[in-house]
């Protein structure tokens with residue numbers, strides 16, 4: 001694991017101040033919810049906070065003391081991480097494990113920290129089981145619940161936890177950050193800032209993934225095929241091998257059509273594809289472009305809801321091809 005520091009949590013300055021104050025005062029709630037969408041950096045925050053809570057040096061987390069090192073290497077005896085590893089729900093059995101882990105007296109850190117990675121996936125029965133433990137928390141134990149969507153948690157769970165809510169960074173600031181801090185080209189930084197929807201963790205993941213630019217070229221290629229007679233078969237051929245990347249492909253189409261709807265070319269995300277954008281604008285009027293945007297949002301939603309991906313893509317390609 002990377003030796004991340006508070007300063008790496010860009011855009012989360014007020015949250016970081018709260019966490020630092022909490023650690024410095026020693027008054028830490030027995031249960032905390034870290035809330036943000038997937039890929040926003042919840043695990044990084046949980047990891048830094050865990051080290052800060054166990055660190056024996058002044059400037060916590062120092063990253064070099066024995067406690068910090070053990071947390072970094074995943075072998076601290078007082079830190080337990082529980083995830084769902086490929087399953088869809090956190091069942092009562094996992095919560096029983098959480099409760100028994102919280103009850104163990106700390107071996108060396110002075111605190112026992114249990115991290116539940118996918119708290120939003122807890123079944124109702126699992127949440128009800130956890131409630132009792134939240135009402136009577138064991139001494140010296142801290143539970144960190146990492147949650148993608150708060151709406152999945154019972155209000156009674158939420159009300160018994162302190163809330164650490166991560167926030168978005170405006171896309172313009174995020175693009176600037178990618179240019180200044182990671183030396184990224186402006187065009188690429190703008191694309192990634194928009195695709196990541198202002199979440200720094202997602203942007204960082206994308207910035208490390210060179211294949212994303214190939215997906216962008218495919219996104220433009222498929223739109224070109226769909227604009228030519230009989231091109232839908234070529235479009236199918238191109239999208240089929242990219243199945244695992246369809247959510248990203250859909251995000252690219254959204255940003256491409258967004259560019260097509262803008263009057264001011266200086267605001268385009270895909271400035272380097274001006275010719276493709278002009279061709280799309282001349283082929284489809286604004287009403288048709290807006291309908292295609294709506295189809296993309298629907299497809300994104302359907303895929304997230306586990307609809308049959310092939311059916312979603314079939315219908316989407318037809319919508320993207322439609323002249324009206």
Ligand SMILES: [Zn+2]
Nearest residue numbers: 055062065068
């Ligand atoms: Zn330390």
